[in-house]
Amino acid sequence: MLKRLIMLALLAATAGAQDLGARGAPANAKVEIRWDRFYDNKELGELMEKLAAAFPGLTKLHAVGVSVGGRAIRAIEVTNFAKGDAARKAGFYIDGNIHGNEVQGAEVALYTAWYLLENYGKVAMVTELMDTRVFYIVPTINPDGRDSFLHDPNDAHSLRGGVMPWDEDGDGRFDEDGNDDLDGDGNITQMRRRNPHGRWKTDPKEPRLLVPCEADEEGEFDRLGEEGLDNDGDGEVNEDGPGGYDPNRNWPTDWQPPYVQGGAHDYPFSLPETRAVGKFFMDRPNIAGAQSYHNNGGMILRPPGQQNAVVQGGDVGVYDTLGRKGEQMLPGYRYMILWKDLYTVWGGEVDWLYFGRGVITFTNELWTEANMFRTAVAGPWADTRADRARFDRLLLLKDAFVDWKAFKHPTYGDVEIGGFKKNFGRTPPSFLLEEECHRNMAFTLFHADQMPKLSLDAPDVKSLGDGLFKVRVTARNARIIPSRTGQDVVAKISRPDELTIDGVTALSAGIVRDRDFNRVDFQPGKPSRIRIEAVPGMGEATVEWIVKGHGDFRVTLDSVKGGVVEVTGKVP
Amino acid sequence: MRASMSRVLVAAVTFLTAGIPAAAEDASPYRTFDQLATSLRAAAGAGGAARVSVMGKSSEGLDVLLVTIGTGKDVDRRPAVLVIAGVEGDGVAGSEIAARLVEELAKAGDERTAKLLAERTIFVIPRLNPDGIERYFGAGKRQDAGTARKWDEDRDGAEDEDGPDDLDGDGVILMMRVEDPAGEWVADEKDAGFMRKADLVRGEHGAWKVMTEGKDDDGDGALNEDGPGGVDLNSNFTWNYRFHGPRTGPYQVSEPESRAVMDFVAAHPNIEAAFTFSSNDNCVRQVAPAPPPNPLPDPGSPVMALDAGDALWFAKSAETYRGKFGRDRIDPAPFREGGLAECLYFHWGILSLSSPGWSVPWKAGDANGLANEDGPSREARWAHRWMRENRASEWVEWHAVTHPDFPGKKVEVGGWKPFSSILPQASSLDSLATKHADFVREMLEAFPRVAVKGLAAKKLDAALWEITATVTNDGAWPTALRQGERTRRARAVRIDVVPAVGEVVAGERTTLVPVLAPGGVRELKWVVKAAEGTEVEVKAETDRAGAATAKMTLK
Incomplete structure (x- = not known):
């Protein structure tokens, strides 16, 4: 710890001496990138490779898939790989540009990777995020549409979809x-x-x-x-x-065919791009937060995309807290419910990430014309x-x-x-693009920081006589998002969180519903493992075992989306 | 949702059953995957009208085979019927009937078949779920609708960790009953061995818990909650899909087998009709048309019931089908959530029929005799009696076992053996195949058929002509079902007038007619500027009703 403090102090001192930059973006970046222009898919890939080369211990590149037009969809994974198992850290997923013409989402996403990497060890909050969380950033999930927009004759609205006829x-x-x-x-x-x-x-x-x-x-x-x-x-x-279809109507949740939802294509994930991204997401069950960048209109959109779907009660509170914070961080942006405040979307990505995967996800509609003269715009259709x-x-x-x-x-x-x-x-002018990148990144990092952060209190061991003991352990979550969202619990998307005890023999197990009055839900099956629904946001969950044995024991909390934490105790 | 006859029987009496069927015959009338592939390729190689190709792979790497039957040109693009079998892992009978149907039709021996196959095409997917059906031939046969993909049914993070167990060591998974006042079931007093729910209103109390033979293998307090066998393909399609269901897969069309059939359907807009061998039945049991919606739905809202206009053609086809098999059951069939046949109608606008091919015979009259008996158990009791009378050797009497999870309690195992209620007599398979082949022929004969008639030219000036023609549908079905038109999957009839030289100066060169009813007529008129002696062609075509042309020389 001391060593780390000294290192940080040294870094701060050296950085301070040469720091000619304005606050915000890192001065003296290892990888210089201009944030006042757009990059085509090849250039995005080259920038990701440069970042990976400059920050080898903090990055991994992934081939997510290949588009209809044969272009690579690439992801950059950002975390401190030296600290903890990256696959067991709470993961945050970011993508952009699902609509080919909505290009700046890719720059915002890539800016996030760049900012995190350049500031590791310099900005304490960035360092902590990268030590404890993992980011999966896919700047563009529609490279064909992107390159068509940038290189081919188009207007601001094309090419929205892909190139499959x-x-x-x-x-x-x-x-x-x-x-x-x-x-x-x-x-x-x-x-x-x-x-x-x-x-x-x-x-x-x-x-x-x-x-x-x-x-x-x-x-x-x-x-x-x-x-x-x-x-x-x-x-x-x-x-x-x-083309003539819409990749953001091709996701499974509430998918409806083209006669109901224009652009839906043949069936969910019938497009290679959405299918590849869906697989990338499902292969990483540790993802506990997500963000998708579109344009435009200055919106922070949350599900549901259609009026009969219901966001679970507890999750609405999480969404509201994050969304309202976003309205402060993104002046001119409004926090909105997709179907109610914008329009109905069947089979949208954000709905699948929430309803299908149980992950709190926003869609930001980047760029608002309120930014032109810093005046309000009269609604999405003005x-x-x-x-x-x-x-x-x-x-x-x-x-x-x-x-x-x-x-x-x-x-x-x-x-x-x-x-x-x-x-x-639909895209900002050059001198406002960097602002858009930074503000949206900050909102997303705030969201990422609110992913579950779990710990276990020291066990409370009480003798029951005759060599029997009651061991109580409380799990805590120091962030807003529960270890499993309400949707995850209701739909049984990930397995329950598991608490196990090793080193002593468990004879009985239960979830403590009321610590003061000893109300316990008995755990069926073998008593060494207790399954709980979730550790609530900013909350706690207590379990207890009746055990036999002596000496050191260890309690482990293993949560698919919240990671693994341990605590040790001793039976006298 | 009400289940079909065989499903009720399985659900109420045996749940998931497994093991070797007692009615083992000397030579199985059913084909392993290798036998199926070899025999179909041999049939195709015998110089008939069939060719065999591979349309996909199962999760275990077996081929999903496609047989295309047709002669002449553009076989792949002509109006076609699609026959699909072996969707469910226990769909052994349907797959065998489909294979025999291929062998019969591929010969194209008779004039009627030869004529049909020269103009229309039959696609057959004889075994969509080869992994599941392979279980029938494995050691310890197991009756299960799923594929072989590993799947975490109880979402505890482990896959296939607690399946049924053969507690009495007889090689068969049967049902198990545990004497327990907390159970909801009673042993029936009239029909020996039959278990039914206690009738609380009549003062009965439950005495037994009933479940599949097995124990708590993973120590989580639940029995048989996550056995081998994964996704039920017939719940994995797009219409009314049930998310997060125990066996519906991670999302619609998630499985390689379901994707293979969806990609095939998407690539073949020429599929006019389909027949699916599956446990869900809309032939023997008719599907009720939609009542008039009140209030009217939004134009963009999903259609959830059979369109009343389309119901006419479903009813007619189902009547034809019932007539062949002498089975009759007029209570409306349910739609299956995520079902394949349902998807083909609701999302692709295809006239989509479905039946198991064989089931415990049920006549409307038979049900009446049971009308006053035990409501919800009525169908199960009827099936139990039929089985007792016709397949008594398949019954295993309840007998005691010792059970590790129920110490000190009375636990018994018994019930109907796996597959015993869903396979026809081997001797009837040929006749079933012949009747289904005939049903397919009759469907092809009813197909819509566009024709161009009465092409004529009236001279308006030296080089100016008024051209008239009619385009008709000479078939017995419309060129598009209402749902086909609504979904835009049944393409409009496209009519083009093409003078070899010169130009169309009035009237549309291309006309799209959304639908022509059976016997429907569309009159067309154009003014063409062209020299005398020019050839003019009128073409009409649509994927599902074929193409026709007429030509004339201006004079």
Whole structure:
């Protein structure tokens, strides 16, 4: 302990001497990474490799799976491997970018890995988190969609899904008529056509935008939708583009087929990406907290995704505590219930992680337009185009908008093409991206810190005469999240927590319901092992044995999600 | 939920039973996996209409076989019926009937079959759960619906650690009863050996606990709570899936076997109808159509009952089926949570029928004689009597055993031997296969069938023509069930007009017609600008009702 203190003091001293950084991100990082830009899947992989090379005792890289398009889905595991068995520490899972166009989730996730690694041994709370917890970070679980968004012509909303062909228009042909980048600028923007009978006119305040005419007013334009052609000659434009399903509707809990839930695909985990991530998650039963990063709207979403599902009572309290803390840490973000405050989602990831795996999980919708002028936004569906145009004009010097220009369209004739660029509107501008990374990471680390932290009090040994003793042990949880959530207990997802006694012979065993009045639930079966439902959040659980024997004994608490702790005692 | 006849019998009298059936015949009429694979490949190699392929692997690495029966072109893509057997681990009879059905149809010997197979396709999955069925042939046969995958049924962190035990050493797992006033069961006074729940209203008190033969192997205070054998595939599909059930698997379609069949169905939108051999029955027992919902559900809410429009076609098919087997039972069948046949209808819009292929015969009239007896035990008692009359040698009388977990208590073992209530007489297997093959033929004959008729051109000007045609459904079923249309899994009929040169100047070049009823007619009209002498083709096609074309020369 003393040695560690000296080491920490030395580290602090040396760091202090050279510390030219602002507080927050580490100065003099071992791995320099710019957090004002996006990285494609290959670059993300290279950054993970750099981190792994720079911090060998604190990292492991995992191949989670391979996407439809053949891209690697990779995870970085972050913990102090020298301290404890990593697989038995409470685990925290983070992923991002399940929707390909919602790119910044990957940067937030990777920032978290970088921050933890660079600050190990420097920031005491980080050191403790990495000594006692393990983080599984998967920056992007949709690399095909990500790379398509970053490299191919798209708008801010594509490519949401993946690249497996799907027949959206039911004509028996697959992906035969998607958008077309007619002006070749790498963005899919809008098409409009001058028409005195059109019902749209130039916005007098933001002349690059169109607004609807008054009822008694002559118009200027028709809006013709997104840039594109009738590629298959069926009389429709852009009706069946690449993919056409939604990976975040492909998870088992409350999965419903596409006629109920658009984008659900064929059955839960029918997509290789979701299946690989599901397996990665199930292979790590120690995961006790999770976070998924989407965009956008500034939301901290919790399950359920549909109104008939019920979050267990005790778990609602945990969610509320964490969610309200998140609202403080993420100004402009609101803590919301998915189906009630946003929309119904059948078969969403966050629902499976909670209902299917019993893990308290949030989905954060990153980036809020409240950040543009630090003013409130009127709900998830507010029309903010004028604010965006003003922000673009004043702060991005009109760099986020492709100005209208003429184009000869084979079907529509003389049209104009223009509109917001794909990387504006749902993703922050460069100078706010780092803020988004840090604030969301801080919220997630607060959540991770609230995973169960178990200990055992020293055993209370009482003689009953005739060489018999009663041994009572109390297990404690110093954090908000119980060792098994209410959902885990109700659905029997993980096995019960087990308390075992070694070194003496147990003759009878029970769970103490009331210490003062000796109320005990007898444990069926062999008495050396007691199974309890959970150690509650910020709470305790007491068990007792009647034993025979003398000398040292050991009591072990083994919790799948809360880890293993031991205490020793002595029978006189 | 009510269980089928054989299930009730198993549940009430034997629960999970295991061991060697006493009715061991000299040569088993049933095939091990190796025998099945060899014989089907031999049948396919005999120059008939069948070919055998592998569509997946079981959890133990056995092949999930697929037999495709059809002649001519595009066999894989034509309107098809899918026959699935051996879904459940004790589905030995259904798998054998399916194998014999393949052997009969693959010969395509008669003109009727040859004609059908030239235009339509039969897919047969003869054994979806080969691991489970292999147990029938193992030492100590065990009747269990599950696969062989290890599975932690009681969620204690250990897998398969406490299964049944053969306490009396007779090689068979039977039922066990423990005399205990805390039990809910009594020994019946009328039918020897029959155990039923005490009728508290009539002043009876329970005297026995009834459970599977076994002991507490892992010392957790529970008996036989986590035996070998894992997931029941027929509860592992997507419709109305029961999460966190003891044997439903970790999530829908989690098992390699269930994934193999789902991937196959997803890749074959041409599957019009399906017949599943399973314990769940909607042929002998009809499925009730949905009552009119009140209030009307949201348009996007899941459909949980048979659509009243689709019920017509289910009822007609079930009637045909019952007519062949002389079995009759009109009380509505339940849907199975997570069942395969249910998934095929509700999520893929397929006309999906299901039956065990054979079960303890039950006639509606027989039930009446028991109408006033013991309510919930009625079906079990009836089956017990039938078995006593017809299969008396399969009964083991209750006899005392000493039991480590119940010291000082009276413990007895007895009941019906495993498989005794779910296998037909070996001599009836051929006739069962023939009748099922005939049922498949009749389904194929009822398939919807698109046709293009009356293609004609009227000259409007030197190079301008009005083209008319009708597209019809000449089959006995609609081109899409309502559920097929709703789920968008039964694709619309696509109609294209294609002039060899020139262009369609009015009317849609491609028309999508969501559904054509049996005898349904869609009239179409186009104006085409083309020179005299140009050939014009009208094509109509959809996955489940086939394709048709008509051609003419403009003049």
